[in-house]
Amino acid sequence: xxxxxxxxxxxGRSATSLIAYLLDEAPRQDWQVCIADLDAKxxxxxxGGSPYGKSMAINSGHxxxxxxxxxxADLVISLMPPPLHPRVARICVNEGRHLITASYVxxxxxxxxxxxxxxxxxxxxxxxxxxxxxxxxxxxxxxxIRSRGGALTSFESFTGGLIAPETDPGNPWRYKFTxxxxxxxxxxxxxxxxxxxxxxxxxxxxxxxxxxxxVEVPGFGSFEGYANRDSLQYRDAYDLAxxxxxxxxxxxxxxxxxxxxxxxxxxxxxxxxxxxxxxLTHREFINLFVGxxxxxxxxxxxxxxxxxxxxxxxxxRLDWSGLFSDELVGLASGSPARILEHxxxxxxxxxxxxxxxxxxxxxxxxxxxxxxxxxxxxLTEVGIDQEHTAMARMVGLPLGIAAxxxxxxxxxxxxxxxxxxxxFYEPILKELLGLGIRFQEWERAFS
Amino acid sequence: xxxxxxxxxxxGRSATSLIAYLLDEAPRQDWQVCIADLDAKxxxxxxGGSPYGKSMAINSGHxxxxxxxxxxADLVISLMPPPLHPRVARICVNEGRHLITASYVxxxxxxxxxxxxxxxxxxxxxxxxxxxxxxxxxxxxxxxIRSRGGALTSFESFTGGLIAPETDPGNPWRYKFTxxxxxxxxxxxxxxxxxxxxxxxxxxxxxxxxxxxxVEVPGFGSFEGYANRDSLQYRDAYDLAxxxxxxxxxxxxxxxxxxxxxxxxxxxxxxxxxxxxxxLTHREFINLFVGxxxxxxxxxxxxxxxxxxxxxxxxxRLDWSGLFSDELVGLASGSPARILEHxxxxxxxxxxxxxxxxxxxxxxxxxxxxxxxxxxxxLTEVGIDQEHTAMARMVGLPLGIAAxxxxxxxxxxxxxxxxxxxxFYEPILKELLGLGIRFQEWERAFS
Numbered sequence: 001x002x003x004x005x006x007x008x009x010x011x012g013r014s015a016t017s018l019i020a021y022l023l024d025e026a027p028r029q030d031w032q033v034c035i036a037d038l039d040a041k042x043x044x045x046x047x048g049g050s051p052y053g054k055s056m057a058i059n060s061g062h063x064x065x066x067x068x069x070x071x072x073a074d075l076v077i078s079l080m081p082p083p084l085h086p087r088v089a090r091i092c093v094n095e096g097r098h099l100i101t102a103s104y105v106x107x108x109x110x111x112x113x114x115x116x117x118x119x120x121x122x123x124x125x126x127x128x129x130x131x132x133x134x135x136x137x138x139x140x141x142x143x144x145i146r147s148r149g150g151a152l153t154s155f156e157s158f159t160g161g162l163i164a165p166e167t168d169p170g171n172p173w174r175y176k177f178t179x180x181x182x183x184x185x186x187x188x189x190x191x192x193x194x195x196x197x198x199x200x201x202x203x204x205x206x207x208x209x210x211x212x213x214x215v216e217v218p219g220f221g222s223f224e225g226y227a228n229r230d231s232l233q234y235r236d237a238y239d240l241a242x243x244x245x246x247x248x249x250x251x252x253x254x255x256x257x258x259x260x261x262x263x264x265x266x267x268x269x270x271x272x273x274x275x276x277x278x279x280l281t282h283r284e285f286i287n288l289f290v291g292x293x294x295x296x297x298x299x300x301x302x303x304x305x306x307x308x309x310x311x312x313x314x315x316x317r318l319d320w321s322g323l324f325s326d327e328l329v330g331l332a333s334g335s336p337a338r339i340l341e342h343x344x345x346x347x348x349x350x351x352x353x354x355x356x357x358x359x360x361x362x363x364x365x366x367x368x369x370x371x372x373x374x375x376x377x378x379l380t381e382v383g384i385d386q387e388h389t390a391m392a393r394m395v396g397l398p399l400g401i402a403a404x405x406x407x408x409x410x411x412x413x414x415x416x417x418x419x420x421x422x423x424f425y426e427p428i429l430k431e432l433l434g435l436g437i438r439f440q441e442w443e444r445a446f447s
Numbered sequence: 448x449x450x451x452x453x454x455x456x457x458x459g460r461s462a463t464s465l466i467a468y469l470l471d472e473a474p475r476q477d478w479q480v481c482i483a484d485l486d487a488k489x490x491x492x493x494x495g496g497s498p499y500g501k502s503m504a505i506n507s508g509h510x511x512x513x514x515x516x517x518x519x520a521d522l523v524i525s526l527m528p529p530p531l532h533p534r535v536a537r538i539c540v541n542e543g544r545h546l547i548t549a550s551y552v553x554x555x556x557x558x559x560x561x562x563x564x565x566x567x568x569x570x571x572x573x574x575x576x577x578x579x580x581x582x583x584x585x586x587x588x589x590x591x592i593r594s595r596g597g598a599l600t601s602f603e604s605f606t607g608g609l610i611a612p613e614t615d616p617g618n619p620w621r622y623k624f625t626x627x628x629x630x631x632x633x634x635x636x637x638x639x640x641x642x643x644x645x646x647x648x649x650x651x652x653x654x655x656x657x658x659x660x661x662v663e664v665p666g667f668g669s670f671e672g673y674a675n676r677d678s679l680q681y682r683d684a685y686d687l688a689x690x691x692x693x694x695x696x697x698x699x700x701x702x703x704x705x706x707x708x709x710x711x712x713x714x715x716x717x718x719x720x721x722x723x724x725x726x727l728t729h730r731e732f733i734n735l736f737v738g739x740x741x742x743x744x745x746x747x748x749x750x751x752x753x754x755x756x757x758x759x760x761x762x763x764r765l766d767w768s769g770l771f772s773d774e775l776v777g778l779a780s781g782s783p784a785r786i787l788e789h790x791x792x793x794x795x796x797x798x799x800x801x802x803x804x805x806x807x808x809x810x811x812x813x814x815x816x817x818x819x820x821x822x823x824x825x826l827t828e829v830g831i832d833q834e835h836t837a838m839a840r841m842v843g844l845p846l847g848i849a850a851x852x853x854x855x856x857x858x859x860x861x862x863x864x865x866x867x868x869x870x871f872y873e874p875i876l877k878e879l880l881g882l883g884i885r886f887q888e889w890e891r892a893f894s
Contacts, residue, residue, distance in 0.1 A: 191714060191717055196738060196739065197739070199734070199740050200735060201736075201737075202736055202783075203714070204717060204736075205653075206711070207712060207713070211752070264653070265651075266651070267638060267654065270649075272637070273638065288647060289649055289654075290648075291643060292643065292644070293643065293646050305657075305658070336649075
């Protein structure tokens with residue numbers, strides 16, 4: 001038997017758990033795992049000296065280089081930045097290789113659907129955590145409710161990448177950057193839309209962190225969530241075209257959203273223009289967004305401008321993050337969003353000993369035999385350390401398991417796809433359960 | 448002497464006063480005035496049967512058609528939509544003709560500067576009211592202060608197109624659409640920047656109608672202003688590179704901004720997506736932007752969501768505009784901004800008997816011989832009726848006077864220009880004064 005080769009594009013921190021899984025499975029599955037990254041050393045380090053792993057330097061801008069690596073593989077998993085995925089997909093379709101990503105399906109990606117089907121190729125996307133495990137765990141419950149004759153009336157789903165209770169106990173945000181910091185700072189720009197009791201609803205950015213949903217995870221704690229950009233795009237994928245209430249969002253600890261809203265209201269998350277920042281202090285940065293010369297009064301000015309209690313929890317979070325300090329920002333220039341990210345990262349960067357925590361929560365409401373029923377389902381997972389995060393594990397494992405299923409010939413789906421059908425979610429959730437990743441579920445009648 | 452021909456592109460309502468001025472001057476100046484519009488009848492009507500006027504149908508999309516008309520003229524005045532001006536400028540430069548507009552200089556327009564200079568052509572922009580008369584009246588005062596040794600420390604300038612005190616006395620907004628309604632609905636999107644006592648300041652859209660400036664026009668009344676997009680871009684044109692305070696804005700009657708802010712906060716001015724609207728009532732439109740199914744409670748929900756007093760002046764303005772009524776919107780579909788414009792236009796459209804009113808106000812602060820001085824300068828002008836608006840008059844007259852000066856050979860400036868130098872503002876302001884358009888001025892020492 002000729003061993004099969006899996007090409008992993010991207011060897012950043014987010015690839016740790018995926019690569020560990022693939023190298024662990026390699027002897028049993030007869031795989032070679034090729035790890036490619038612009039940074040050859042990072043790629044080599046990720047092989048951990050395994051005889052089943054090899055590494056290579058790759059420049060994603062050099063199409064011929066990527067094509068050559070793809071040609072030598074049986075399947076490609078891309079952890080590259082999402083905007084590069086259409087280019088990777090183009091090469092995979094040309095070379096006749098399956099592709100798996102953890103990223104949202106863009107219009108450019110969707111455009112390959114027909115051609116991929118014709119060539120018998122699968123371009124599987126949204127197969128990480130969120131999107132990924134959220135789709136799979138939701139579809140498992142939705143199909144179960146349907147199979148016993150229930151009619152869904154509401155589906156709400158929130159996921160958050162937070163920090164473990166024992167990490168950074170003095171941090172009032174209960175948050176650090178556990179994934180791409182830029183995405184966190186830019187989150188929610190644009191308009192969110194969702195369905196609420198049969199009515200279409202819109203939330204503009206300036207209301208997003210104010211129109212929040214309280215989420216009580218049974219037996220675990222209280223959280224709050226803000227709406228994701230477009231909950232409605234899953235109506236078709238989930239076969240929920242006529243469900244009256246449909247809301248997907250991002251989970252944060254209580255109080256996060258009202259404090260973050262200060263940045264939104266002031267304009268600190270704007271990425272559309274550049275500011276000269278070489279001599280700027282944190283306090284002076286904030287003072288750009290309130291009237292008046294006096295930077296020493298900036299905290300009071302923010303409170304007055306946004307009608308906040310100067311002694312309240314929102315401003316205490318900004319105090320903790322050093323936003324009113326005389327420390328230099330430490331960037332030559334940048335957009336407000338970039339500068340804010342840089343300031344926040346000083347205290348929100350994971351340090352040795354830090355553990356992240358994933359919380360996922362679904363609530364399904366449905367009518368069965370005339371009774372209104374509710375299922376809540378939740379998953380909580382704490383990371384091992386600041387390298388082996390719960391986030392990396394829960395993004396990487398579904399990707400790895402999906403690769404195994406495809407190479408074993410167990411997946412019939414072709415074209416551009418999400419893991420929302422039984423052939424995906426059943427074996428993937430089952431293997432995740434074996435790896436200790438389990439959902440807890442509560443069911444009750446309600447009126 | 449061969450008569451000179453002025454080509455006026457655009458015969459909409461805004462062209463009324465300009466064309467009347469040109470036809471009135473035509474016999475004395477030996478002019479022919481050619482009025483071109485997509486709507487041949489509108490163009491013909493504007494000639495009023497004058498022997499000095501002729502009209503033609505023109506399709507701005509047909510470059511050869513526009514070029515042919517430009518070639519037959521000695522000077523072109525464009526009242527076409529601003530995005531078309533670079534195309535018109537391209538043709539004028541090719542054909543060797545001067546161009547005058549009342550629009551802001553875009554980057555595309557600025558790009559013609561070098562070529563226009565080389566060909567000895569003037570592309571004069573921002574020669575209407577705002578921008579236009581504001582530039583001229585400000586530069587006149589700035590040069591006067593400088594000529595007597597004063598050092599400017601602050602320049603603030605606000606202009607508003609409002610309604611006359613006797614018009615629509617029950618209208619709590621004290622506002623109607625007297626110019627392009629779409630621009631009013633979209634006003635302020637993006638980030639405003641200005642200088643405040645030596646400090647650069649930014650105002651994002653979500654704060655724009657909250658961070659307002661109180662404006663007291665001496666002897667006339669109290670107003671409020673919100674900042675225009677970029678006050679700083681005039682630092683060079685006005686030769687105010689190092690002035691500590693520089694703010695340009697838009698004037699409204701008291702209470703307007705807080706009420707308008709409801710639309711901003713809810714997201715009703717968003718133009719980035721389309722809504723199906725054929726069965727939508729006003730009330731249901733607003734209900735898209737607050738949570739919950741119950742449209743009958745929408746007013747209370749808005750008050751709760753935005754923490755407004757249900758009996759307060761802000762919501763009373765929305766009541767007056769019918770935003771909570773069960774009337775159908777009357778559009779098949781549209782962006783929120785387009786739908787809002789359509790609803791507001793039901794009561795904000797000028798009707799026979801309505802008169803508009805322009806208010807312009809400048810405040811200059813400067814130091815002279817160790818004393819802090821202040822000059823306030825204001826202009827108020829009421830329209831004749833809903834056709835012959837103050838807005839059309841004050842946009843059109845400076846354009847017409849500038850055309851006369853250019854054709855008389857009295858302007859030396861070439862390239863892309865604003866009317867900020869003495870050769871423009873002195874004769875134009877003088878002729879405006881003769882036409883009854885006069886600034887009032889107050890000067891005082893202050894500490």
